Amino acid sequence: MAIISTAGLARTFATKSGPVEAVRGVDLTVGAGEILGFLGPNGAGKTTTLRMLTTLLPPTGGAATVAGCDLLRDPAGVRARIGYVAQSGGVDPQETVRAELVLQGRLYHLSKDEAAARAEELAADLGLTELLGRSTAALSGGQRRRLDIALGLVHRPAVLFLDEPTTGLDPASRADLWKLVRRLRAEHGTTVFLTTHYLDEADALADRIVVVDKGVVVAEGTPAALKERYAGSPDATLQDAFLALTGRGPAPVDTTPVAV
């Protein structure tokens, strides 16, 4: 069953130098409980798509259903059922981890007691218990990312949107985050819509990958299917698949646009 489906979803920005077609008509579906890797180079339209699907930005074209609610007619319904972790989190450096978690619970209409209990529960779940009393300014990059995710989970969303959750993290924190995403899905059945520009991350985490470039979907399938199709073998790396597809020479995956 599809928990997200979009049809011709589009967003054009009016700028001084003319219209920028950031997203030019995206059609995709995501199954309930799926981990979807939304992959594409910088500027492909990943964040813009995410901001539309999370109701933060009105589309200029197309339609979408998210968690059973129509994006345009029932944005409040969508908001109640999703969590969103932005590309760079917005926690208050003056506050403690506990205070941020409780505040978020209160924003979702939990009582003081419920919010306090939920903060403890999430901290235990995300390995933040020892850090509850610490100021958010004192957290490491990986700890901070776990807090961002905990904040996105306060209201037990059916769908969690993560925008480049591991950009800037060291390898150990990246591995921790991958484990966390897998566990979320396994234990809570959470659907995870994850953007990344790391091919290895999409390969390791995603059940299915949707590749966007220049505001449109250019490839789609399981990691194995994409490798088979574009590199001739399911044992190839995704990097191989995209090199075969684009005919470009190898380069560091985190800096090179995947032009498909």
Ligand SMILES: Nc1ncnc2c1ncn2[C@@H]1O[C@H](COP(=O)(O)OP(=O)(O)O)[C@@H](O)[C@H]1O
């Ligand atoms: N608010 C905005 N105004 C004008 N152009 C924008 C705005 N937001 C994004 N863009 C442009 O839209 C394109 C897609 O951006 P974005 O969705 O952030 O890509 P990604 O997240 O894949 O790196 C880029 O060309 C970007 O410069």
Ligand SMILES: [Mg+2]
């Ligand atoms: Mg982005």
